[in-house]
Amino acid sequence: MKTHLHFFKCLVTTTLLLAIVHSQSLAGEILVAAASNFSGALTTLSEHFEENTSHKVTLIFGSTGKHYAQIKNGAPFDAFFAADIHRPELLEKEDLVLPGSRFTYALGKVVLWSPKKGFVDSKARVLNRAEFRHLAIANPNLAPYGKAAQEVLEARGLWKSLRDRLVRGENIGQAFQFIKSGNAELGFVAYAQVKRPNQRIEGSFWDVPQALYTPIEQQAVLLVDSEVARAFMLFVRSDEALKIIREYGYDIP
DSSP: OHHHHHHHHHHHHHHHHHHHHHHHHHOOEEEEEEEGGGHHHHHHHHHHHHHHSSOEEEEEEEOHHHHHHHHHTTOOOSEEEOSSSHHHHHHHHTTOSOTTOOEEEEEEOEEEEESSTTSSOTTOHHHHHTOSSOEEEEOTTTOHHHHHHHHHHHHTTOTTTTGGGEEEESSHHHHHHHHHTTSSSEEEEEHHHHOOTTOOOOSEEEEOOGGGSOOEEEEEEEOSOOHHHHHHHHHHTSHHHHHHHHHTTOBOO
């Protein structure tokens, strides 16, 4: 009887171990390159995806232009979340993405923001008064949000007059840090960087009319054909994910 009981316990233990090993063998990991403006939303999306699967998502944030260059040079990313249409289209034309994988995941908005209350008014008259030393923007050559900021200043006739006051971040995340740290009194950032779910925006801001800049349509592409990467992209397009993206201040196409 003891022998049979011991055999049964060993069988159960072995079965459990095999189940654990099997589940671990099904787990996968993907490396995702993403535009800095999408860091808050994509971090939350990845956490939800990991909670519901056995997979791991590693996120690398930076400027869309820099990520594009890295992908062309063979960087081992599985997916790319850009801040524009242009780079995903280029990668598609260069046969560096999975055919048919390109899609729009969010529509971004630009705001002029300062952590100081009352510093930025609803018509951004602070720009004309120029009562500040530094105005932060992302590099227009690398970051779509930086390009949008340049378009806004040009539309207001202020690009040349404020050029000496500009501090340029490599990406919109760096531009945001310039402002938050006090190295710049104000700057153009993504609305999603100051908007958090169920929270009021700190400081003061100008919601820039979208007629002043080219619409920021943000697209994603698959770079590697893997089950985990495909599953993650499907999740990003789910109702649950779209709700999260909206909560972070984006519009949905």
